[in-house]
Amino acid sequence: MIKIFKKIIVFCFCMLCVLVFSQQNVDKKKIFSKVLNEEREIWISVPKSYHSSDISKAKYPVIYLLDAEINFDYVEPMLKYLARNPYPDMPECILVGITNTDRTRDMTPSKSSTKSPVNPTEILFENSGGAENFAAFIQTELKSFIQNNYRTENYSILLGHSFGGLFTINTLVEHPDYFNAYIANDPSLWWDKQIVNEKMRKALKDGKFSKAKFLYLSEADNKDNKSWNSDMIDGIQNFKTILSSQDKINYKHQFYEDEMHGTVSYPGNYNGLRFIFKGYRTDIKKLSKNPQLLETEYKAFSEKMGYQFLPSEEYLNFIINFMDKNKFEESKLYFEKFKLKIYQNSL
Incomplete structure (x- = not known):
């Protein structure tokens, strides 16, 4: 019992050290968005070499991360590991984490009309449909703030999970030039009768994309979530079918048998970044x-x-x-x- 207690103490101490170290390397900024008419908190982490006096001042690609509250603490060290010498899998990048105020509003592309199965007079996700405004905030306000205050390359990647994955793919469809590459982890493509899938079908038909665009899509098994798994599977399967016969987007889908919806973004982001930057390592x-x-x-x-x-x-x-x-x-x-x-x- 004493040995177990000691192990718990050591584990807690190590986690505290990791948290303290992480917080010391994060700039937390608050900016007011005119587009959203509210203040937003942004978390920024720069690469190890950013402040080095031994090299010339460099510019860095930028990774924009949704749901920063959940994802930032593991994505930050992941980027440093993937950019390590002597075998870097990707360049060093600036990480910009976007925290939430109204997640459903910001990340859904259309207004919900789904009625509650319990109360037919109640609309589920009533405060939805604000994805276009949220994308405008990122593109016109947040990116300008980052570019004006940090040394950035004109290359950026968007990472999102669940509703964030839905937003990520919708942004690719509606505004392919906003980012160079996109990672969508277990995206909620079931939303509004798979409206984003239909948008993608039309965008491909209209020739909206260039071969320089990258999209990585991870899919969780979700075998323990049978109550809603069917809609998730249908949405992603239909999306895969749409992209299977196209050559306009550098696209990869990966199924994770041992992951569930809440855990798939970790391996998804890791493998997604390696897919995007394949060929960088020498x-x-x-x-x-x-x-x-x-x-x-x-x-x-x-x-x-x-x-x-x-x-x-x-x-x-x-x-x-x-x-x-x-x-x-x-x-x-x-x-x-x-x-x-x-x-x-x-x-």
């Missing part, structure tokens, strides 16, 4: 024999993404140190010149 050992390979791979990756990505100065420093330590003098010289070409003020 093999540092191969670069020792073929240093030109780095430029070739980044060029191919940038063409796939529809946006120019360059190896970070921090990563180039790591490569140079690796070449120096292992006596690859010619490759070291090559990367020193390459680094000088990209970051003129760094050497």
Whole structure:
């Protein structure tokens, strides 16, 4: 009993340390939205290298995360892990978490007309249908705030789960240029007789998308939620059918047999980011024999993404140190010149 109690104490202490560390690295800002006519709280985390004095001041892609109250504390360290050296799976990114005030209002694309099965005079989700305003807030007010106060690249990703996943796909359909890539975890595509599915069908028919757009969709098993699982399955299955015969969007669907609705966003966000940035990782050992390979791979990756990505100065420093330590003098010289070409003020 005493051993169990000690383990609980140690666990609680470790969790407290994680929470304190996380909070120390988060900027919590409040901005007033004229579009929504209310104050919104935003949580911002910048990469490790953002304030480094050892490298030139860089710009970073931005990830916009819905339901920050639930997702921020695990997505923040996830991004740092995925961007780690010497094998980064993605570039370092600024994380912007959006907390909720009226989640149903903001994330649903149409007004609900569904009557309560208990009380036919009551409309379920009555305060719904505000997705267009919420998207306008993010695009015209929040993005401007982030761009004016942080060093950002013009590349952004939207992450959402459940109603947030519904909002994410609806934003892709209605405003594909708002973001470069989208991750929707177990999206509530059953909403309003699958209205977003019909929007997507029409948008594809009208040629609304380019190949540089990315969409990752995760689906949970939800075997323990039989009461509403049927509608969820139908909505997602119909969406998959719509996207199965198109080549306008870089799309991947992944089914998680051992996950439920409330847990799928963790593996979904992890694998979704790896899908979007597939091809970003390079093999540092191969670069020792073929240093030109780095430029070739980044060029191919940038063409796939529809946006120019360059190896970070921090990563180039790591490569140079690796070449120096292992006596690859010619490759070291090559990367020193390459680094000088990209970051003129760094050497």
